[in-house]
Amino acid sequence: MESALNATIRDILYASMSLDDGLSTIQTLGISASTDSELYFEIARSIEEIILRRPEVANTKLTELVVRLSFSEDRVLPELLLLLDTRYTSGYRLSELDILPDMDAIPQLLDIMGEYGMGMESALRLNLRPLIPFLTDQVITIVDAILSRGHRFSSIMTLHEAHQLAWKLIEVGLFDCADALLNSLMRRTKKLGLDDLNIEVSLNASLVLTELGMYDEARKLLRDLEKQAEELKKPILTASVLLQLSVNETRDESVPYDTARALAKKSAKACKEAVEAGECDEDFTALAGVIIGSNILANGWREGVPQAIEWLSESLDFYETLDESNPNQILNHYKCLVCLGFSHGMLGDHENLTRSVEFMSRAKSVLVKLEKFDRDIRIELGRTENALGWICLSTESDEFWSIGQEAFDRSIQIREELRKIGSIAEIELLGTLLGRKLLDLRMNEGDYQEQLRMILTQYVPLFPTDTRTFIEVAIATYDIVWLTLRHNEPLNPRLLRLFDDLNRMLSDYQVDGDTVFIRGLSLLIPYVESSWKDLRDETRRFAKENKALADVCHLLSAMAIAKMNLETINLQMGVTIHEPVDSALHQVDDLLAHYWIGQTNLAQTIKAFYDNHDYSKLSNGLYQSAKAFDVVSRVETDYDESSEFITATAGSLANILLRFALALQTHYNSDIEWGEDKLTKIEVPARFDFILTEDWLGLTKIAEAYLQMVEQSEFSQAQPYLNAVFSNITRALIMMDNIALVDRRVLNRLGQEMNKRYYLRQ
Numbered sequence: 001m002e003s004a005l006n007a008t009i010r011d012i013l014y015a016s017m018s019l020d021d022g023l024s025t026i027q028t029l030g031i032s033a034s035t036d037s038e039l040y041f042e043i044a045r046s047i048e049e050i051i052l053r054r055p056e057v058a059n060t061k062l063t064e065l066v067v068r069l070s071f072s073e074d075r076v077l078p079e080l081l082l083l084l085d086t087r088y089t090s091g092y093r094l095s096e097l098d099i100l101p102d103m104d105a106i107p108q109l110l111d112i113m114g115e116y117g118m119g120m121e122s123a124l125r126l127n128l129r130p131l132i133p134f135l136t137d138q139v140i141t142i143v144d145a146i147l148s149r150g151h152r153f154s155s156i157m158t159l160h161e162a163h164q165l166a167w168k169l170i171e172v173g174l175f176d177c178a179d180a181l182l183n184s185l186m187r188r189t190k191k192l193g194l195d196d197l198n199i200e201v202s203l204n205a206s207l208v209l210t211e212l213g214m215y216d217e218a219r220k221l222l223r224d225l226e227k228q229a230e231e232l233k234k235p236i237l238t239a240s241v242l243l244q245l246s247v248n249e250t251r252d253e254s255v256p257y258d259t260a261r262a263l264a265k266k267s268a269k270a271c272k273e274a275v276e277a278g279e280c281d282e283d284f285t286a287l288a289g290v291i292i293g294s295n296i297l298a299n300g301w302r303e304g305v306p307q308a309i310e311w312l313s314e315s316l317d318f319y320e321t322l323d324e325s326n327p328n329q330i331l332n333h334y335k336c337l338v339c340l341g342f343s344h345g346m347l348g349d350h351e352n353l354t355r356s357v358e359f360m361s362r363a364k365s366v367l368v369k370l371e372k373f374d375r376d377i378r379i380e381l382g383r384t385e386n387a388l389g390w391i392c393l394s395t396e397s398d399e400f401w402s403i404g405q406e407a408f409d410r411s412i413q414i415r416e417e418l419r420k421i422g423s424i425a426e427i428e429l430l431g432t433l434l435g436r437k438l439l440d441l442r443m444n445e446g447d448y449q450e451q452l453r454m455i456l457t458q459y460v461p462l463f464p465t466d467t468r469t470f471i472e473v474a475i476a477t478y479d480i481v482w483l484t485l486r487h488n489e490p491l492n493p494r495l496l497r498l499f500d501d502l503n504r505m506l507s508d509y510q511v512d513g514d515t516v517f518i519r520g521l522s523l524l525i526p527y528v529e530s531s532w533k534d535l536r537d538e539t540r541r542f543a544k545e546n547k548a549l550a551d552v553c554h555l556l557s558a559m560a561i562a563k564m565n566l567e568t569i570n571l572q573m574g575v576t577i578h579e580p581v582d583s584a585l586h587q588v589d590d591l592l593a594h595y596w597i598g599q600t601n602l603a604q605t606i607k608a609f610y611d612n613h614d615y616s617k618l619s620n621g622l623y624q625s626a627k628a629f630d631v632v633s634r635v636e637t638d639y640d641e642s643s644e645f646i647t648a649t650a651g652s653l654a655n656i657l658l659r660f661a662l663a664l665q666t667h668y669n670s671d672i673e674w675g676e677d678k679l680t681k682i683e684v685p686a687r688f689d690f691i692l693t694e695d696w697l698g699l700t701k702i703a704e705a706y707l708q709m710v711e712q713s714e715f716s717q718a719q720p721y722l723n724a725v726f727s728n729i730t731r732a733l734i735m736m737d738n739i740a741l742v743d744r745r746v747l748n749r750l751g752q753e754m755n756k757r758y759y760l761r762q
Helices: 004-014 017-033 036-053 055-069 076-099 101-125 128-146 152-171 175-193 195-211 215-231 235-251 257-276 285-300 304-319 327-347 351-374 379-395 398-420 426-443 448-461 468-486 492-508 515-528 532-545 547-571 581-586 588-610 614-631 645-666 694-712 714-741 742-754
Strands: none
Touching: 004 036, 004 076, 004 128, 017 036, 017 532, 017 547, 036 055, 036 128, 055 076, 101 152, 101 398, 128 152, 128 175, 128 235, 128 645, 152 175, 152 195, 175 195, 175 468, 195 215, 195 235, 195 547, 235 257, 285 304, 285 327, 285 448, 304 327, 327 351, 327 379, 327 468, 327 694, 351 379, 351 398, 351 581, 379 398, 379 426, 398 426, 398 694, 398 714, 426 448, 426 468, 448 468, 468 492, 468 515, 468 742, 492 515, 492 694, 515 532, 515 742, 532 547, 547 581, 547 588, 547 714, 581 588, 588 614, 588 645, 588 714, 588 742, 614 645, 614 714, 714 742
């Protein structure tokens, strides 16, 4: 855990705590500290100097503290103090330079520029992301101040340094900050006539625009660069522009698939021509394949995974043949292997899972080679292990689960170390811990619901600062509900209350492209609470708002109505049995539609008998229900989830209903509407006995025994047995959804809809 002192300084840097409050907090910590209390008060005095607007004194005190702490065990505190100095004293010094002549001002301005650059690197290394926008604004200000002095050499050096900082922002995914800095640099380089630098900056700016989803703006910028490349006749520039343009078109979903892939091939050809012209290294073409393949994966659509594998496999062929590799080639080789491992993992079958594990293992072995170049590989290694764990969690093949457990454990160990020094965000560690417990839950090795609840509660404080938390919480909620349903376990009441609280927090959340996860959570909560009326109303509303969820909402709505019908029978409350099935439902899931038709017919029959106790009408209703359930066994479906259980349950119940209806006709001489195809006997396959649960088989055997007594008895003696059969049929109706695993089929459809576009974790 981070020390209270470090956490307080972080809050001051974020401006989430004022300097006055920070001063009071640090003084309080100093009073209660058993050791190094003097250090606390010296830091407090430095902050006091900042409050009193004496930046020179504060700078001196903070510098002395940083020098003294340079050899302490806490490697984070000195950097935090340096950032405190940069944040609160550099601005004062910058304003004082306005009145100085160029000869005196420019060296100090360059010195302050260096401080901001070092500050940005420290902030990125310590994962102080909320501080980066402030530092970016300050860098833009200092660049403008240096350029306003008109010293060309200093201006060029400053622009190059600022460009390097912008690239670091791109590498860590801070695209908003990078966009602001690059826009400033594009204007300045163009004004100074630095054409080569302007082209580099513009190319990076187009990359940022693509990542921000501003595809039209990126396309316009790249088209202008393409014209410049043609005029300059530089193959390397043409290849780079076409490569970035192909990435932009790949990520833009409004661009037809064929157009994007054709442009990708054109860019790959241009890269080969640039290599042949000797303007770039021979690995440029392989790097282009990695870039195109990884961006296909970044879109999140499973349909593109096979195409990504093709691009990545071609690049891998090059990297595997290299005898000696430089650090960049090793890193690109690693990225290629990781992307291939992820791609095969997304395909999901046993063969591809085996290849996924193999590629991930090879990726780790390649990554280790970077250590001899003094590169810290822990962040990449933690991400690789985490990805492997989630891939193994997602498969139905239990032989991979132990591999996933080991991968998660290694990732947790690495990420806990990185979290202590602030190198990763808390959400990354939480995601790994969550995956580990979900895998335990999947393996059903114990009750992990309380531990999962504790992990989910740790996401809540991150809601205001990290939008990824909303998506991860929504996905985790579905995973927990799905896995507990598969194990037929009840949900912990405390966990249910947390789900409800999370749903309320996320109800107003809007995010482009990821609303399906949030809406999926809103549909889950009424289900787990058995609030069938709320579920029906929510699904009807969402079906109108979100076309992607329309089909699964229709299915959930029908299930909610069917559940309401069962409650009417079970509690003998309610006035009407509602029809859950309409013509559109047959297009969504024909098997469940016929199942619910039979179930609704039976519910209406039982409800009518409760009202009038007419055995004559009961026989016709039972016969119609038997016919409806018999149809279920003949429905062809491409969707396998629970289909065998639904067919077996419907078939075994249909047999009992038919025998009961015929027995009633025999004793009461009732009229039955036989229809065109008269049903007199139903053959129940022997395999159903291996599918259905013992509870169901026991119930049906008892019902069949009573039926046999009815069939063999005289009219005067049959009445008690008729009542017993009717009671067993009512019990069968109430419990049949659990036996047929109907809920699993419906929730699996919701999960598939949520999972059409996968979520990329770090």
